[in-house]
Amino acid sequence: MKNEIRFSLNGKEETLPGDPRRRLIDVLREDFGLTSIKEGCGEGECGACSILVDGRVIDSCILPAGAVEDRTVETLESIRETERGEKIVQALTRGGGVQCGFCIPGMAVSIESLLRTNPRPDEHAIREGISGNLCRCTGYQQIVEGVAAIEHVEGDNS
Ligand code: FES
Numbered sequence: 268m269k270n271e272i273r274f275s276l277n278g279k280e281e282t283l284p285g286d287p288r289r290r291l292i293d294v295l296r297e298d299f300g301l302t303s304i305k306e307g308c309g310e311g312e313c314g315a316c317s318i319l320v321d322g323r324v325i326d327s328c329i330l331p332a333g334a335v336e337d338r339t340v341e342t343l344e345s346i347r348e349t350e351r352g353e354k355i356v357q358a359l360t361r362g363g364g365v366q367c368g369f370c371i372p373g374m375a376v377s378i379e380s381l382l383r384t385n386p387r388p389d390e391h392a393i394r395e396g397i398s399g400n401l402c403r404c405t406g407y408q409q410i411v412e413g414v415a416a417i418e419h420v421e422g423d424n425s
């Protein structure tokens with residue numbers, strides 16, 4: 268087993284602490300304090316633990332930490348430092364779009380991924396974009412409307 272596994276985390280080069288067979292969600296939450304990542308099902312079904320790996324939405328509860336070697340990992344902590352990321356969070360939290368809020372971080376990560384490739388998604392694209400994120404409190408409609416109302420952020424499409 269390799270001793271040192273390097274990866275990029277929220278824009279910083281990091282070395283993976285501990286056993287690379289640990290779940291990525293545990294490493295990110297416990298060792299890096301990235302508590303935006305939530306654990307719901309723990310089985311890759313609910314999307315509460317969504318993060319971006321090389322820009323793609325991944326369920327961190329089913330990924331061994333060592334799988335991110337030489338990859339780029341982003342969590343909501345860095346995403347919401349951008350103008351678009353903050354707009355996404357606001358769109359999800361205002362207007363009663365969500366209730367308990369547990370699903371918001373994972374949902375926001377998926378929407379960020381969607382808007383990077385499709386800055387002005389229609390309702391169908393939004394529903395598809397969040398199809399891996401379960402919300403047990405709402406009927407999704409207000410979430411979809413909130414996302415559809417996000418203004419396109421020019422030049423923030425990385
Ligand atoms: S906690 Fe990872 S998909 Fe549900």
Ligand code: FES
Pocket residue numbers: 365366367368369370371401402403404405
């Ligand atoms: S608002 Fe409660 S799970 Fe979505």
